Structure formats: structure tokens, C-alpha cells
Amino acid sequence: MLRILKRSLQLIIIIVTPFACAKETQNSPEDPLKNTIKVIGADASAGSETKTTLDGFVTSWVAGDKVGIYSPQARPSVDGAPGVPNLAYTAQSSAAVSDFAGQIYWGTGAHDFCAYYPHTAGTFIAAEVPVSVPAEQTQVGESSAHLSTYDMMIANPIANLDPGTENNPAVVNLRFNHVFALLDFRIASITEKTIKEVELVAPEGTKISISGDVNIASATPAPGVSYAIGNPTGTNKVKVTITGNLDPTNDYNTTPGVFMMVNPGNYTGQTFTINIKTNDDVVYTQTRSGTEFKRGTRYLVKFNDELGANPVGLDGVANCYIINPRDLKTTFTFPITQSNNYWSVVEYGNVPDNVIDADDNWVASVIWQDRSKLVTLVDGGKGTGSAGQVKVLVDPGKYGNVLVGIKRDSNGDGTPDEGASYLWSWHLWITNYNPNDAVVKQAGVYAYPVTGGNVHRYRDSTAYTVWEHATYTNSFIMDRFLGAESTNTPYADEKGSYGVLHYQFGRKDPFPTLTSMYDGSNSVILSPITLYSGTVTKNVANQNPTQFVYGSSNWWSDAPTTNTRWQDHGSYASSKPILDPCPPGWRVAPTNLLWNDFNADKLRIDNMGSPPHMWTYTRAGANYPAYGFRNYSDGQIFAVGWQSTVWSAYAYYDSGTTSFNGAALVTNVDGAPGSYTNNVSFMNFGPRSFGFAIRCVK
Template sequence: MRRLKLSFLLLAIAFFSCQKEVPLNDSLPGNQSRQPIVLKAYLSNSTKASISDAFGTVVWNSDDTLSVFDSPAVNGGNKFVTADGGEKAEFSGEAGTPSDGQFYALYPYSKSASYSDGTISAYLPQEQVAVAGSFDPAAFLMVGRSATTEIGFYDVLGGIRFSVENSGYDAVEFSGNDNETVAGPLTISFADDGYPVADMSTSSSKSISLKGEFEPGNYYYFSIVPQVFKKGFTLKFMQNGSVVKTAVCPSYVTVQRYIFATVRYADKEGSLSNIIDGFALDSDGTSNCYIVREQGSYKFPLVKGNSNVSVGTVASAKVLWETDNTSTAVATGALIKPQITVKNGKIYFKTADTFKPGNALIGAYDASGKLLWSWHIWLCDFDPQQTKQVYVNTSTYMMDRNIGALSTSPSGTLSYGLFYQWGRKDPFPGSTDLTGTPMATTGTIETLKCNSDCTVDFAVEHPATFILCDDSSGNDWISAGRDNTLWTAEKTIYDPCPAGWRVPDGGTDGVWMLAGENSYSMDFYYKGVKFNLKNGGTAWYPATGFIHRGEGDIRLSGQFADYWTVKTATQNVTTFEFYIKNDADDSYVGLMYNNKTRGEGHAVRCQKL
């Protein structure tokens, strides 16, 4: 078995070869007959996880065993044993020349293990042995592969290490709160980066039982296949077959390969509530807008837009406003729970227990209460990558809906979405009916007449303030004049679109111009424009109306719309505009060059980067 030589506080480690490799033909005969072989297994401490209090040295123990496969096998393969152990151990056994050019090896040896076509089949015990300061060796799986007699080993599993406050337990049971599979048969393959990937799709065990004596002051380890526990997990503390204490972690938890998350005094009330995790919304990149598709826990980094630039030292965060895109205000917390956590450079938040589509704005504050940055959370079950559209005569991908829209249906106003002043990263509520009734929000949307204080920094600090403007400010919300760099074809930190998308091009390079006049039709019943798609079907553009730059009210809802572009001129901006009245003679649609003042609030339909 493996042991921790210096300290029981070591976390799981990835192992790999770091020595000069010996060519296979120098040590093996060129045939399939089994011959005595010495395999060198190397361990490295260079990839330790960074959440442990201290580190020990992981070594092979004498009499440790490996299943070594030189060809497809179902009986555990060739058994190799080390006599001396150590950090660099020599394992002796017999094997033939690998049929596919590489040895595949599994720790520990198991008669039930098998190998075929680059995949090792193994077993993670549902019952694991509690070992103070270490792992159950039968449950700590490692694999390696090599075309030489030197093999580097990588951890397959991760898990949780915990201590207890009280003594007397003889078993602790782990289970996911969403009925996840956690033990039983598994297959192990190798990803393109060389790291192992475990698959438990054929398993059925929903819990792991760690059995033995549990003494306060020691850590004990559950070995778990890497996966996401969306609803958290539960620990049950047992005595003589009966549950004497239960601890529940209700939060999203990710078990990562070679990392063991620490829970101190797991049997103490509230201990698991300190675990903070969530689905990483920036997995496709950072942005000012993140799409949340289902109920759960989420996180994103405290950086400006699509950059890696910190917003500053954040002391707290809160929801500024939320709406379900109707004219009736939702209760506070109906979309996002008010308890938002800031830790390790990230914001952590949870949706309501019952997922409710809509939109929300989360702001981050410094210790003095200054708002440093804010992010739009778009709660809608759609994947823009899967629903992206290409119009006839074009090759540009466009989103299938406006930012903030909850539907693509022409019927009703859920396809309207939100409004933006040109160049600002934060949205304002859109219309809910044909009279221009704005979406009701839990927070307050304010207005302010443009003055000398109205700068880009002011807008960042006041994301829920619509800046009114008129001729005296050049109809721009920035008092000092135009800034054409806020939204550009090269996505900026002020771009309002989700990661991988941006405000679209205008002018002759814009998708609406390239599609051509014969590519769209006006809909006089639902009030909007339909663009024909390359693969059939249509893209729906509703007549959203707009926010008036001088009064701040919504006008011409259900009749008129402008869609922002990055095409600017000295004063104004090019938009895609249409006015749908009763018939074609009174209506128009087309690209309007340099016609819109930047202080108005209009819709945004994002273009794929």
C-alpha cells in the first residue's frame, strides 16, 4: 500500500515520470512471449494541490502491486510487485511486448481489472477502510501508460478528507444529494492531455461507506470519482449500524482529480455550510453578461468584462435588481438568493430553489460602499452556441434573440429583451406591453440629467441610472463628448454580450446589409421583422420600442425598433431600424447610417466572435 512518509496532511497528488526513458527495444524481446521485466514507477511532488496545511512525501510501500497490461486482458493482467518501495520503485514481473506499443498499468493490482483498446476497467469499492491520515489503498486508484519500462502514474480520483469533533463512530457514509453514482465499476481512459478520465456510467452505487475507528485530530479520506454534485452532499455518522448524526452540504460541489477538499470537524453543526463552490460561469471566458440555465450554485471572477483586470478590492456584493420580464415585480430573491459571497477573487451566488427565468444585476462594492463593477445575470434555459443562426447570403453567426429575452416567439413580449445606452455595459428594463410599460424590478431604476459628472466611470459606478440627455450634451450620456472605443469590433471591457459574442457590425459589413433586402419580411400581426435562415426557418426581430433619451420613458413599443451596432461616426451610430405600422406603404425596414444618438436606449442582438 501507499503511505504518507512525513505528514498525514498531504492531499492527493498526480504522479508522472521525470527521468530519462529507456527505449522499449533495449529491455524487451521483440516477440509476444512473457519475459521477466523490471518496470520503474516514478512519483513526483510537483503537482500537489494547494489547499493542504502541510505536505508529506508520497512513496511506494514494499509489496505494493500493479496490474500491468501488455495486451487485452480480463483477469487483472500481469501482476508486478515492488520489494523495496520508495519514491522511485522498481516493480518486477513478467510481460510481453505491448500489442499496441504501450504498457498500461493500474494501481493497485486487482484480479477483476481488465484492459482493452486504451481503456482500463477497474472497481471503486463502495465500502472503504478508514485509515488515519491516509487513504484506503484499495480505493486510491492510479494509472499510467508508457512505451518504455519507465511508467509515470496519475491519480484517477479526488475526494474529501475530514476530521471529526467527537469519537465513537464506526462508519461514515457519503452520498450526493442528487442521487449521483459514486462507487462501483468504472472505466479509465486517457484524455488528449494525457491525464486519466474516469467513467462510472455503468455503476449504480449511490453511497460510499468509510468504516473503522474515527479519532478526533486525524483526517480520513473518501476516494471519489471526479464529478459535480450540483445539490451538494450528505455525511451520515454511524454507530453500530445506526445514524447518530447527519451533516448536509446544500451547495454545488466539484470533486476534482487529485484534489481532496478539507472539511474540519465534519460532525460539528454547520461545518459543511462553510463549503463554497459553484459552476464556473467563466468557463468560456469572462464577460459582463453570464447566462444561467438552471437552478444551482454559480461563481465568476471579479474582473472587468472580458479582461483579466481586477475590479479592485471587493468587500461585498449584492443584487441591485431582478425581474422576470413582466410588469409585476417579483419578490426579492425570487431569481437569485440575496446571500452573495465574495471569496478568493470570485463572486459566489445561488439561484432560487425553484428556477425562475428573468434578468438580474449583481454589483461588487469596496469597503467604503463604492460600486466597483456590475454583471448582468441572464437566467434563461438556452445555449446560444446551439441556437446560433446564419442568415441567407451571410456567413456570420448571430444570436437567436436579443440580450435579456426569454423567448424567440413572436407572440407576446418575452422576446423583447433589455435596452442599452450605446457604449454602456449594463442593461435597463425593456417593455412588457404595447403601451411601453417597463419590466418591474426589485431595485430602483433611476434617471439623471447629463451633467459634468457623467463620465464612463460614473456610468460604471451607477449601472441602474439612465442618463438623460438632449441637444445641450450632444444627445450623448457622456458629458465630455463621444467615445467611439467603448464598443468596437474587437470586443471591449464594456461590451454587454456574453463570452464569445459581441455587439454586431454595422454598415456594409453588417449582417443585415449582407443578407439583402429580399432576405427579410415584415410581420404586421406580431409587429416585427423575420430574416430567412440558411438552413431554413426565420430569425425573429421584435419591435421593442426604445427608451427616450430626454424623458427616460419607453416609446413606440410594438411598432418601432433600433438594434445597436459598433459602426460609429463623429456624432451618431449606425443601427438596424424598422417601423411597422398597418401596411407596407407606411412601414420601413433597413440599415440606418449614422442616425441614432447614443443616449437612447435600444436593443442589442449579439454577433459571434
């Protein structure tokens, strides 16, 4: 959210005019004084901070500043007719206290006065003084002199002031109030570029830039209450363009400010977007929760390590998204479309009450993250409607896995409905690996470089034609398991192995092997995975993404339980099942025959009997580390470091044993020291309640 720093400062303004000495006489109410009016002005708000220029935290007038004064009874000259409309007084020096050039004379009887800054030339009554905060503002380098153009102030009206005598005339004490608010942006995240523009975008329908008129003769609003602006027009954007150089430092206490005047208003509970353009025309964007901008107050907006790049929309509809962190904090967004895709379809969820309508509120939360502070949910995770997007802020240089889910939030207050279950959940794979880089198949080439690694093609054995079949002739397979931190043996500590994710056949959500992880507030979650013995419906499984179901060969109890790929309705050999756990454009290997060239000779293991084991398909240089599995009979983790097990999407029902199985690649090591055996089988069929690794194909 916007960080606010308020500093207390009283501003003294003195306006002095020539004084004519004369013999003291008694004046009747109809006999005007023959001397000019002395005016003293001061800032009416001890907490205000703005007035034209800023010298550090000291506020000053600038030579040439003009104020406009009105009085129905005062005269523009000694013998002039009563009425002073919009008379300009001009500051003579740049200082906290300045002499002002200009003169008005006392009329007869009690006097009323009102005034404003900066003076605008023209003929208009005190009830219709023009007021404006432009949408386009300009700052020269590190200077704040441009504020003299935008910082409007209105004096407290004075009523029924007795002129006094010629030798002892009354003094008009005008105390000025600021109409607008000042934002002081301190950018300390970009130290090798200069700042070109800063733009603040408020919610649609608001007017942080504004033009209209104001009645300066009306009573001054209470502190913090905005002036009423008549006939307002404006936009929800204000941009400051910097001419010359503004070079940020890496410390917000020393980095130069970008100063922006805005129309005050209460934006609590809303969202601001701040766009910062650098000299190379790169735009960095950050969303912040709104606050209340009060008139006459300066708000320090700090950008240290919180400045992010442009929000990145994650394309496609899926149950998993790859996030490649940027050099700066970045907001990534993804759609919640898949939730309704499931619940609204008869063949799948078929629960109308779980469908998110256009006006329905929901809230996202971090179910688990395997490393602390991987992501932060923007706007507290709040969203509306089926077209809404989940927004996550990701730090630079951090990698790991996150599971995010959404629940109903009927009140829209960021708190899930009491007793609400998850409607849907998504796996976020935060990695420097980008298998989506464009590659072109070449004959006899099996490894294709992409950002952070490779994608592969495998060779067919003499017994099969799969990779060169029309279905897979342009297919590629990732060089690592889904969620892996690298292609190597996973990093492990006392909590377990990082990036090792297991999936039950037909389920979209991963089951980490770590014994503790973190929630959205970065509190430790002990035993993040729960175990359930028996079977459940697919709907129950989807609403309980951390519950591993064990004890039966098939964890789900509702149809279909036949030989459909990854629980899909129909064979769909060339499409992505709705519960597929892979990122957009990728899917679980449709058939185990994609590994048909794998055998004990071609899948080399150099450390047999000395775990953690690593198998390498030498033709492509594809590594298969020993990620182990979760046992279907008790849900426990087995053989991490010893065995590699990888699901395909191919399902098989063994009528002889009445066992519901899935086809998988299994590699392991058997035997005893001195007589170990390397076992490799791409024709393994195991109960669907097993938890195996996934290697995605496109």
C-alpha cells in the same frame, strides 16, 4: 449551509466478568481481593448519538466490539503483578446492552481506571493511545456497521476507587465519551442512480481526517470541547466509498444514509465542498457554509432539491455571461477581471483606489433579477482579490436575466463598506440557448442549428460586400436579441415584457422594460431603473448600472466622444471593446452594414398594424420582434410591439447638427388602418443616449 438535526439518546453499556464467591473477611490495604472486577459502562453524553451501528435512531454494540482497559493497580490474574495495560474486553452480542468477555482482578489500595473503544492491539501507555479517523472509509450498502471501526470513545477516568470487600466489592462505572462527530448524509435528489462515493472537503489546512494519539488518563474535556490529539497528521478530506447498492428515494426521511466519521472542529464562516459520485461516475458537487462539528454529535446533512452538479466555470472575460441551467442546482463561477481591466487603465477608468488588490475583500450582490429566485449567491457573495470568482447557484428549469455587482467589503464580513459604490457589474443571461455550439460555414447556408435555436449568417445585397469580406467571412450572428427568452414576441404581463433589454450606446449594462423586479433576497424592487437628466462621465455610469442618462445626444461627458466603436479607444474593427455588453467571444455588431440585405421586401411582416409586430428575414428565418426603445429625450419606453431598433457599434458625429450618433437597424410601421407601411432602414443614425436592443456577432 449544513442543515443539522440532533437527537437525544443515552447509551447503556454493561461489561460483566465472572464473580467468585468467598467467605467475607476483613482485608488490609495490602491484601488484594480474590475476585474479578465488575465494570459497568454507559455513554457519558445524553445528547450523543454514535456508537458503532445505527438501527434507525437506536445505537447498539456489535458482537466482537473490543474495549481497552488500563489500571496501574489492578492485576491481570489473581496472583499477577499490578498493572493492566490495554486489556481487551469483547462484546458477546449485538445489542444496546452486551456481556463482555475478559477479566481483571483487584490489587491493593485505591485504584485508578481508564478505558477506550475500539481496542487497538499493541503495547502503548494510556497517555499515548492511538486515535484515527481515516480519510478513506467504506460502507456496505445501507449498513452502518462500518462505524464500529471508526467511532472512538474514551471513558471518564476513575481515580482512587476503594476496592471494597470480597462479598461487597466496588463496581467500576465507566462512562464513555465520543471523540469524533458523525455526519449522516441523506440524498434525495438522485432517484434513478445509486450512490458510489460521498466526499467531504474542508478548507485547506484543516484535518477532518486525522491520526495521532490521545491521553485517555487525562481529565475529560467539557461537553462539546474536543479531545487533545497529540502528534496529529491528517487531511482536509474524508471519503466514504459504498460497496453494494445504496438507492436513494425522493424523500430524505426514507432515503438511506451515508455515514461518515469526522474529526470535530469549528468551521463557521468557512466553506465545505461535498462531492457525490453515482454509479455512472458522474460527480455532483455542492458547496455549503461551514458549521461547528462537536464531538459525540450526529449531524443530518440533507440533500433534497439542493444537490447540484459540478461547479461550472464560465470561460472568458466579459461584462455578460450566458448560463445554461443544468438538470440539478448548479454553481456557476465567473471572474471579476473586467473590473480591474477598466479601473487600472489610464485610457479608461484610471482610478487606482478602485483597483482590487490581491488581499482586498469584496462582496457581490444581486442588483436585480427579472424573475424571482433565479440565482443565489454562494458564500453570501464574499470574495477576495482580483483573482476571485463570483459564485451563483442556479436552479434547474429557470430562465431570465440577472444583474450582479461587486462592492468593497474591507472587513470581509459580507457587508459592503458604508457608502461604497459598485465597482463593476455583470449581466447573467440564463437561457436554454447556447450559441457557442460549434458550427461550420457552408456556402449558401444562412441558418445553423445550435442548442435551443440557431445562429445565422446574412446575405450581402448587390451594393455591399460585408459578409464575404475577410473580416466577416466566418462570422455568425445570434438568432435573438441579447437577453431574450426566445426568438418570438416576448411574454408580457402587467409589469411589462420579459427579456426585453435596452442598451445605451457605449454602455455595458442592460435596462429592462419591467416596472418591478426582484433583489437578491427575492424582495420586490419597484421602479428598478432610475432616470438622470444631463450627462455623466463613463466612470459614474459604470458605478450606477441602473441609472438611465437622458437629455443629450451623447450621455457621456468625458473623452473620447469621437467616432470610436462602442466607446473604445481606437477603431478596433476586429476586437471586443472593454465596455461591450455581449458574452465572451461575442460583440455588438461592429457595423450596421451587416444588415445591408434588409429592406421592406426581404424583412417580411405578416401582422402589419396588429401589434405586437414581428419582422422575419426570410432568407435565414431570423426574427426581429418589436422590442421598442428608451427615448433619449426623457428616458421613457416607447413603441414596444410596434418598432424594432438594434444598435451596431459604429459611431458617427454629425458636425452639421453637432449630434453624437450611433448607427442602427430600425424597423417600424407607419400609417393608418388600411394604408400601413413597412419601414426598414439599416442606415439609421440616432443619438447615443437612446436605449436600443443588441444582437451579438462573433
